[in-house]
Amino acid sequence: MRTDSPVTISRQDYRPYPFEIESVDLQFDLDPTRSLVHSRLALQRLTPDAELVLDGEELELVSVKVDGEVLAADRYTVDAQALRIKGLPEHCVLEITSACNPSTNSTLMGLYVSNGNFFTQCEAEGFRRITFFADRPDVMSRYTVTLRGNKAAYPVLLSNGNLLGERDLEDGRHEARWEDPFRKPCYLFALVAGKFAHVERTARTSSGRNILLQVYSDPGSEDKTLYALDSLERSMIWDETRYGLELDLDRFMIVATRDFNMGAMENKGLNIFNAAYVLADPDFATDANYSDIEAIVGHEYFHNWTGNRVTCRDWFQLSLKEGLTVFRDQEFSADMMAASLSAEEAASARAVKRIDDVVTLRAAQFPEDAGPMAHPIRPESYQEIGNFYTATVYEKGAEVIRMQQTLLGVDGFNAGLKEYFRRHDGQAVTCDDFVAAMESVYQARHPGKDLTVFRRWYRQAGTPRVTVTLRHDAAARTVTVELAQRSDKVGVERLPGEPDKQPLHIPFAIGLLDQTGRALPLRLAGSTDAADTVLLELTTERQQWVFEDIADAPVPSLLRDFSAPVIVEYDFSDAELALLLAHDTNAFTRWEAGQELASREILRLTADQAAGRPLSLSASFVNAWAAVLREPTLDAAYRERVLALPGEKTLAERMTEVDPVALAVARDFVRAELGRQLAADWQAAVDNNQTPGEYSPDPIPAGRRALKNFALATLQAGQVAGAEAQLEAQYAAAQNMTDRLGALAALVQFGEAAAADRALQDFYQRWEHEPLVIDKWFALQATGRRTDVAAVRKLADHPAFTLRNPNRARALIFQFCLNNPRGFHAAGGAGYRFWAEQVLALDALNPDVAARLARAMDRWVRFVPALRAPMRQALEQVRKHPGLSRAVTEIVSKALE
Ligand code: 0A1
Numbered sequence: 080m081r082t083d084s085p086v087t088i089s090r091q092d093y094r095p096y097p098f099e100i101e102s103v104d105l106q107f108d109l110d111p112t113r114s115l116v117h118s119r120l121a122l123q124r125l126t127p128d129a130e131l132v133l134d135g136e137e138l139e140l141v142s143v144k145v146d147g148e149v150l151a152a153d154r155y156t157v158d159a160q161a162l163r164i165k166g167l168p169e170h171c172v173l174e175i176t177s178a179c180n181p182s183t184n185s186t187l188m189g190l191y192v193s194n195g196n197f198f199t200q201c202e203a204e205g206f207r208r209i210t211f212f213a214d215r216p217d218v219m220s221r222y223t224v225t226l227r228g229n230k231a232a233y234p235v236l237l238s239n240g241n242l243l244g245e246r247d248l249e250d251g252r253h254e255a256r257w258e259d260p261f262r263k264p265c266y267l268f269a270l271v272a273g274k275f276a277h278v279e280r281t282a283r284t285s286s287g288r289n290i291l292l293q294v295y296s297d298p299g300s301e302d303k304t305l306y307a308l309d310s311l312e313r314s315m316i317w318d319e320t321r322y323g324l325e326l327d328l329d330r331f332m333i334v335a336t337r338d339f340n341m342g343a344m345e346n347k348g349l350n351i352f353n354a355a356y357v358l359a360d361p362d363f364a365t366d367a368n369y370s371d372i373e374a375i376v377g378h379e380y381f382h383n384w385t386g387n388r389v390t391c392r393d394w395f396q397l398s399l400k401e402g403l404t405v406f407r408d409q410e411f412s413a414d415m416m417a418a419s420l421s422a423e424e425a426a427s428a429r430a431v432k433r434i435d436d437v438v439t440l441r442a443a444q445f446p447e448d449a450g451p452m453a454h455p456i457r458p459e460s461y462q463e464i465g466n467f468y469t470a471t472v473y474e475k476g477a478e479v480i481r482m483q484q485t486l487l488g489v490d491g492f493n494a495g496l497k498e499y500f501r502r503h504d505g506q507a508v509t510c511d512d513f514v515a516a517m518e519s520v521y522q523a524r525h526p527g528k529d530l531t532v533f534r535r536w537y538r539q540a541g542t543p544r545v546t547v548t549l550r551h552d553a554a555a556r557t558v559t560v561e562l563a564q565r566s567d568k569v570g571v572e573r574l575p576g577e578p579d580k581q582p583l584h585i586p587f588a589i590g591l592l593d594q595t596g597r598a599l600p601l602r603l604a605g606s607t608d609a610a611d612t613v614l615l616e617l618t619t620e621r622q623q624w625v626f627e628d629i630a631d632a633p634v635p636s637l638l639r640d641f642s643a644p645v646i647v648e649y650d651f652s653d654a655e656l657a658l659l660l661a662h663d664t665n666a667f668t669r670w671e672a673g674q675e676l677a678s679r680e681i682l683r684l685t686a687d688q689a690a691g692r693p694l695s696l697s698a699s700f701v702n703a704w705a706a707v708l709r710e711p712t713l714d715a716a717y718r719e720r721v722l723a724l725p726g727e728k729t730l731a732e733r734m735t736e737v738d739p740v741a742l743a744v745a746r747d748f749v750r751a752e753l754g755r756q757l758a759a760d761w762q763a764a765v766d767n768n769q770t771p772g773e774y775s776p777d778p779i780p781a782g783r784r785a786l787k788n789f790a791l792a793t794l795q796a797g798q799v800a801g802a803e804a805q806l807e808a809q810y811a812a813a814q815n816m817t818d819r820l821g822a823l824a825a826l827v828q829f830g831e832a833a834a835a836d837r838a839l840q841d842f843y844q845r846w847e848h849e850p851l852v853i854d855k856w857f858a859l860q861a862t863g864r865r866t867d868v869a870a871v872r873k874l875a876d877h878p879a880f881t882l883r884n885p886n887r888a889r890a891l892i893f894q895f896c897l898n899n900p901r902g903f904h905a906a907g908g909a910g911y912r913f914w915a916e917q918v919l920a921l922d923a924l925n926p927d928v929a930a931r932l933a934r935a936m937d938r939w940v941r942f943v944p945a946l947r948a949p950m951r952q953a954l955e956q957v958r959k960h961p962g963l964s965r966a967v968t969e970i971v972s973k974a975l976e
């Protein structure tokens with residue numbers, strides 16, 4: 080039984096570490112069941128009499144030496160958490176030998192074995208499972224690493240930085256020595272050992288240095304890593320051109336592993352990736368897989384500056400590196416999508432990227448910010464830091480960075496970033512340090528302004544609501560816009576003595592259209608410039624702005640480009656929304672108008688469904704969708720985003736009591752009716768968006784495939800004659816995975832059961848040997864409308880299923896619990912009992928992953944009473960389980976609070 084007891088760690092309790100660890104020399108004798116780690120630390124004590132406390136978990140201590148002498152047993156203590164040594168001299172060399180067992184390490188934190196190879200994962204607190212160390216990001220040291228292992232079993236031996244040398248040893252073993260020239264915190268340490276193939280290429284930096292770029296993967300899969308290698312090179316060039324940031328190493332490696340808790344990890348010079356974000360070819364990866372690979376390769380690469388060169392002082396500052404790096408990868412993807420397109424196409428591609436990012440934020444982060452795990456982007460406390468790798472820290476964190484770019488302008492923001500590196504290169508710093516660097520530029524360029532109010536975004540949780548009121552004065556020809564902000568999240572942590580909620584600095588971009596849909600030139604009272612879009616800065620609870628020279632009452636276009644992560648409240652009429660959907664010049668708010676129309680329609684039908692009234696789609700809504708389908712000027716990708724219905728998670732946040740099954744039925748009804756009533760238009764979209772010829776994941780063909788597959792699935796949802804035959808034909812003849820999976824998904828969701836089963840069987844046989852595709856096979860069924868708990872249990876018994884592989888667990892169990900509302904929330908609570916079982920089973924193997932599954936119940940209090948009771952029961956069953964990990968305990972306790 081584990082001995083985890085919940086201890087709350089507070090941001091306010093930060094204390095500097097009392098020792099400096101100047102250098103770390105590590106020697107590994109790699110053995111799957113007992114690896115020996117010899118660590119040599121050059122220490123300097125900074126505080127008189129300080130005790131040295133080195134974290135260590137699941138380690139066997141073999142010996143301790145100080146300055147070459149074995150340390151007597153009474154000079155130190157060791158327990159399940161730490162090694163403590165008192166009375167060390169001001170300067171000394173500490174040598175520790177310890178052992179760990181990588182083969183039984185199912186947590187995938189620390190040193191572990193996957194497919195016979197060794198990997199490490201140290202962020203956040205995994206290094207302490209490798210050796211005794213000050214496992215915190217503000218202790219930075221220079222590392223040299225020696226790896227020794229059997230040469231036949233582990234021909235490739237990799238660690239951070241540059242290779243110093245390799246040599247053969249006795250007994251068929253060999254060794255490699257690596258040196259990282261940069262000081263780093265231990266969470267960026269990595270080693271990899273085993274059998275790998277690799278692809279490589281030499282790239283030249285802008286200052287003319289040659290860099291060896293390499294991607295390692297299982298032998299035989301090297302052809303599938305070329306897109307990742309291309310993405311790596313593009314990332315390198317982009318960071319130089321956009322931010323003047325050059326790679327500081329001679330060598331940059333990516334290694335793919337099948338067993339990984341997250342997406343990827345930015346270890347210095349040796350990124351370790353979930354194979355799902357490295358391997359691709361047109362046959363087995365979808366357009367979405369390709370764009371994820373590019374984004375994640377970019378993300379990890381960009382961490383080299385934002386995270387590694389400048390790192391976090393403590394884990395409360397996680398968003399310092401994550402929010403900033405997500406912002407950077409979003410900008411990278413947008414620039415890559417826009418590259419080589421016409422100006423108009425590029426603008427549309429950027430809008431699509433922005434829409435996709437906002438959809439993610441609303442589906443994942445808004446619910447989090449309104450639920451039991453709500454926290455500021457810089458949390459005030461945690462029990463398990465692994466639980467704070469959240470949508471808030473990452474995605475809302477990126478929005479907070481984006482707002483700084485909006486307020487400073489792109490040039491000002493770039494100057495602020497440069498100042499940040501000038502001040503802090505090589506340091507472990509705080510979010511405040513980042514804002515201070517930005518503020519120095521902001522103040523220089525905007526005398527009298529500062530970021531005092533803006534800083535509150537870092538310490539207040541919850542999604543602010545901005546209420547908009549518009550008053551047109553016909554006589555004065557003015558429009559007065561009033562913005563008022565409030566935050567209704569209660570029970571959120573605050574600094575001691577801080578008032579409940581303070582107004583935030585909200586950049587709010589606005590446009591006005593006349594009643595025919597033409598953009599009005601906007602001129603604020605007292606100003607001579609007119610513009611299509613004006614950025615209002617709301618810094619107090621309520622403010623007003625007056626626009627002049629406006630003859631008739633306009634229609635407002637609000638929060639253009641989603642200029643702040645807020646919820647807008649404005650009482651649009653359906654006719655105004657239809658006007659915006661048809662004419663808004665801002666592609667984001669144009670899309671938004673359609674989403675609002677669709678949300679209203681689905682929520683109305685959900686209420687009808689729950690009350691047992693017959694469902695009927697309004698003609699005005701069908702007309703609005705028909706107009707979009709027939710509008711010739713919209714490109715395919717954007718049109719698909721506009722036509723797609725808002726997701727269930729986003730819709731659920733707008734309901735006072737969530738009836739997930741009624742919601743799913745209503746949403747599917749809308750889809751089916753659209754398919755049935757506009758069949759000819761959908762068919763035209765199918766016919767006009769074929770992509771013959773060689774596959775390319777570029778945005779134009781990918782957009783066409785997205786629209787075509789959406790249209791085909793919608794036809795099938797409407798049970799339109801001939802749709803199923805088209806899907807079966809497309810499935811059989813597909814030349815790429817996007818089309819094959821698109822057809823299969825539509826058959827599974829909306830097709831006849833026998834047709835779906837035939838295709839599923841064929842798919843399994845084709846791809847039995849490619850785990851990433853079998854993950855798709857599980858995920859499709861997990862989210863299928865016909866899949867109930869019994870069907871999921873059957874899939875969990877399939878020989879290809881295992882809870883030990885996080886990708887597989889996510890494909891089946893997570894997909895069912897998080898993305899199959901009909902199956903999971905079916906009356907009777909069988910879904911919740913299944914959830915509890917799976918959380919407990921996973922917790923015994925991998926608490927980090929279990930804790931993520933545990934969050935499927937976050938919003939339980941908002942469900943209808945008939946579901947609330949069994950949900951609560953399941954949560955309580957998990958909470959009282961003996962030996963529950965700290966990670967899961969934190970999640971279920973907060974949910975039950
Ligand atoms: N820093 C990584 C995220 C990451 C965090 C924890 C991990 O192990 C449990 C792995 C990766 C990133 O932002 O990409």
Ligand code: ZN
Pocket residue numbers: 378382400401404
């Ligand atoms: Zn990251």
